[in-house]
Amino acid sequence: xxxxxxxxxxxxxxxxxxxxxxxxxxxxxxxxxxxxxxxxxxxxxxxxxxxxxxxxxxxxxxxxxxxxxxxxxxxxxxxxxxxxxxxxxxxxxxxxxxxxxxxxxxxxxxxxxxxxxxxxxxxxxxxxxxxxxxxxxxxxxxxxxxxxxxxxxxxxxxxxxxxxxxxxxxxxxxxxxxxxxxxxxxxxxxxxxxxxxxxxxxxxxxxxxxxxxxxxxxxxxxxxxxxxxxxxxxxxxxxxxxxxxxxxxxxxxxxxxxxxxxxxxxxxxxxxxxxxxxxxxxxxxxxxx
Ligand SMILES: [Zn+2]
Numbered sequence: 001x002x003x004x005x006x007x008x009x010x011x012x013x014x015x016x017x018x019x020x021x022x023x024x025x026x027x028x029x030x031x032x033x034x035x036x037x038x039x040x041x042x043x044x045x046x047x048x049x050x051x052x053x054x055x056x057x058x059x060x061x062x063x064x065x066x067x068x069x070x071x072x073x074x075x076x077x078x079x080x081x082x083x084x085x086x087x088x089x090x091x092x093x094x095x096x097x098x099x100x101x102x103x104x105x106x107x108x109x110x111x112x113x114x115x116x117x118x119x120x121x122x123x124x125x126x127x128x129x130x131x132x133x134x135x136x137x138x139x140x141x142x143x144x145x146x147x148x149x150x151x152x153x154x155x156x157x158x159x160x161x162x163x164x165x166x167x168x169x170x171x172x173x174x175x176x177x178x179x180x181x182x183x184x185x186x187x188x189x190x191x192x193x194x195x196x197x198x199x200x201x202x203x204x205x206x207x208x209x210x211x212x213x214x215x216x217x218x219x220x221x222x223x224x225x226x227x228x229x230x231x232x233x234x235x236x237x238x239x240x241x242x243x244x245x246x247x248x249x250x251x252x253x254x255x256x257x258x259x260x261x262x263x264x265x266x267x268x269x270x271x272x273x274x275x276x277x278x279x280x281x282x283x284x285x286x287x288x289x
Contacts, residue, residue, distance in 0.1 A: 001043075004262040006191055011254035013039065013188065018077060020044040021054070026185040028254040029284075032144035036078060037151075037284035039138060039187050041266050045070040047278060055268070055278025056132055062278060071108050078128055078285050082108045085283075088131045089117045092157040096121055096150070096170040099129065119152035119167045123175050125286040134268040135195075135260050137235050138187030138282035139164050139243070143171060145181040149284045156197065159238050160204050165246040179247025184254070186243070187282050188267055191259035192222070192234030195271075202231035205238065213245040 005012070013024040021044025029037055045054030046069045051062040056074075058067050071082045078084065086099045087107025096119030097103075104127060106112045120129040121141070129151050131138060136155035143149070148171050154163040164184070171177040202223055209217050222241070224232040240255050264272035268280050 001266055003258065003266060005257045006259060007257075009255055009257035012257035013254075021073060021077065023077070024188060024258070026140065026254045028252070029140060029142050029183050029185055031183060033287065034144035034147055035142045035149050035284055035286050037140055037142075037282070038074075038077060039282045040074065040280045042268060042280065043266070045073065050273065050276045051278040054280065056130070056281045057279040060278060068108075074281070074283065075128065078283070080126065080128060080285070084126060084128045084285070085109075085130045086120060086122075086127050087112060088120055088153060089115050090132060090153045091116045091118065092155055093118050094158055094161045094163045094166045095119065096152065096167050098122065098170065098174045099127060100124060101127070103127070118158060119150065119163060119170070121148060121150035121167065121170055121174065122286065123148045125288045128283050128285045131282050132279035133187075133189065133260070133282065134270040134277050134279050135190040137189040137239050139167060139239060140185040140187060140282060140284055141167060141171065142183045142284070143175070143177045143181050144183065146175050146177045147286060147289075148175045148177050149286050151282050151284050154235075154239055156201055156233065156235065159235055159242070160208060162242050164239050164242040168243070168246040168248065180249055182248055183252045184243050184248045186236050186239045186253075186255045188256045188258040188260060189235060190261045190269070190271060192224075192232055192236065194259055194261035195233050195235060196226075197231050197233045199229050199231070201233065205233060209238070209241070214241060217241050
């Protein structure tokens with residue numbers, strides 16, 4: 001498939017294939033071999049129609065048996081079975097759950113017994129942390145020193161509430177991670193040219209990014225005013241600035257060059273499909289020592 005990639009991005013994701021399945025990986029996060037991760041594409045699953053073909057949502061009307069099979073195929077990429085998944089319960093909060101063995105399989109092979117969880121962190125090897133997307137921003141984290149991983153869902157609300165910083169702080173508070181050791185990635189999501197927002201959202205970001213620790217950020221680089229009271233918001237840049245301010249080193253940060261809305265045949269995009277779509281996933285697992 002011919003992909004549109006945005007220029008000027010370093011450490012962007014790489015495409016990998018296994019059989020029919022095509023997925024994205026940030027090589028930067030693989031340093032030290034502490035963890036494995038992937039961001040799925042639409043290719044290689046069994047769902048049909050607007051869910052074609054690798055959809056992970058049970059909530060949007062897809063055949064549950066097809067979703068089960070998509071999870072099975074994805075687990076296999078990690079050398080695991082679906083009882084290794086631990087799923088978020090995404091409602092645009094900045095609640096981050098410290099996941100343990102007791103959570104294994106929740107959201108795929110057994111029901112979740114928690115709600116309003118937009119971020120997951122763990123130090124338990126073999127669990128596959130699982131978060132879902134269709135334009136919102138996936139954030140992925142690996143601390144190869146303390147051996148801790150995380151993934152967080154950061155849409156505009158999560159970004160405005162600094163989900164990246166909250167996740168880094170959770171890793172520090174629960175597991176003693178030093179932010180300067182953490183490798184992080186801003187994953188495939190809607191780009192700054194595609195993401196139109198209204199004045200209220202624009203005002204929220206203007207307020208956030210004009211006070212410390214963001215006073216040094218040039219607002220016009222992440223927010224562009226257009227005619228008719230509309231704005232274009234760059235969530236990639238906003239999330240990157242939040243992660244840097246949280247103590248992530250610039251050389252430890254990768255930012256996607258793939259936009260969902262520019263590539264809706266490849267990655268589910270809510271905006272491009274006007275809501276007729278499934279969800280792709282960002283997954284991460286700590287390896288056994
Ligand atoms: Zn785009």
